[in-house]
Every structure is written in structure tokens, then in C-alpha cells.
Amino acid sequence: MTWWSWIVIWAVLVLAMLGMYALLGWRLFKKASVILGELSQLGAQVGSIQDNVENLTPEPSDNAILLGYAQMHHRRDAHRRRRAEEKELRREKRLERGKLLITSDYTQRTWPHAR
Template identity: 40%
Template sequence: MPWWSWALIWIGLVLGLLAMLAWFGFALFKKVMATLEALQELGDLVADVTRGREMPPPVRFQPAVFTKPADLYRALELVQRDRAQRRQRRRDSLIARGKLFITRPLTQRTDTDA
């Protein structure tokens, strides 16, 4: 076998390898772009969900050892009342959203064929 036939074989193998790597790179690029698009949509959904929710102010840490028990009970009642209000608002919004799935607007239907 002459030397140039080995050169042609190796050139063919290298070109095949480069073509395969290009194909895999393109497929990987498409998958990464699809993943980034899905993450963008997820971020938009999370932003829509959290847009209407007010964020609580940051609470500065204070050790409870040096606080009066009456103040602690008052703070606990405030936290429980706030939590109950948030639960009630969430429950009301879920009920309202559920009613949208159950009911639909009435449309007037007319018989044009009759």
C-alpha cells in the first residue's frame, strides 16, 4: 500500500472526527439555549407570582433572654395574627382562582340555521 493511501485514510478519519465534534457541539448548543429559554420562562413565572406579594421588613435579631415576657407574648400574637391574615389572603386568592376554572362567562347563543 503506498504512503499516500495512509495519508488519505488519516485525513478522512480526522475530517470525520471534526464533523462529529461539530455535530455534537451544535446539538449541545441547542440544548443549552433551550434550557436557558426555559429558565427565563420560569423566572418570569416566579416574578409574576411574587410581584403581588409584599416582602416583610428585615427583622433585627434581639435575644429574648433580656425581653419582658409580656412583650414576647405581644410579639407572638402579632406574628400569629399576621400569619393568619396572610393565610386568609392566600386562601381567598386560591378560591378566586378556582372559581375561574369552574365558572365561565355566559354567552348568548343564537341559532342561525333555524
């Protein structure tokens, strides 16, 4: 091979490398512009949440020592009853899902039978 053929080979390789960098840079630019658009939407959503942050803060709880034993005992019993009801509801839903698994028609592809 002559000396100028090496120059041609290296010139083609360098041009291919620059073309690849241009292609990757263009794809990166397009992805970055999409991300910036999504970030602006996210900023708008965060702004709307920040407007309502005062309404979202929980009220401070009462001091249990100042309320007394009887009232706190009543609150605790109500809390236990509510948790027991929620637990029973979860158990019933679990049993219902189990029954659907046993008795469902596998050809039916609608919710709640399909995955």
C-alpha cells in the first residue's frame, strides 16, 4: 500500500467517528429537550401542591397527659376497633381473590380475572 492510502483510511475513520458523535449528540439533544419539557410540567405540579401545603399539614395531636386516662382509653379502643375492621375487610378481599383464582374461567380476559 502506498503512503496516501493510509491517509485516506484515517480520513474515512475520522469522518466516521465525527458522524457517530454528531448522531449521538443529536439523540442526546432530543432526549434532553423532552426531559426539560417534562421538568416544566413537574414544576407546575409541584407549584400547585405548594399552594395547598397549608391544607395538607396535619393538625397537632392533643397531649395525652392533659386529656386524661378515660378519654385516651376511649380513643385507643376506637382505634383498635377501626384497625380490626380494616383487617377483617382485607381478609375478606383476600378470600374473594382466592375464590376467583379457584373458580374463574381462564378464557375470560376482563378485570378482575385478567392480569
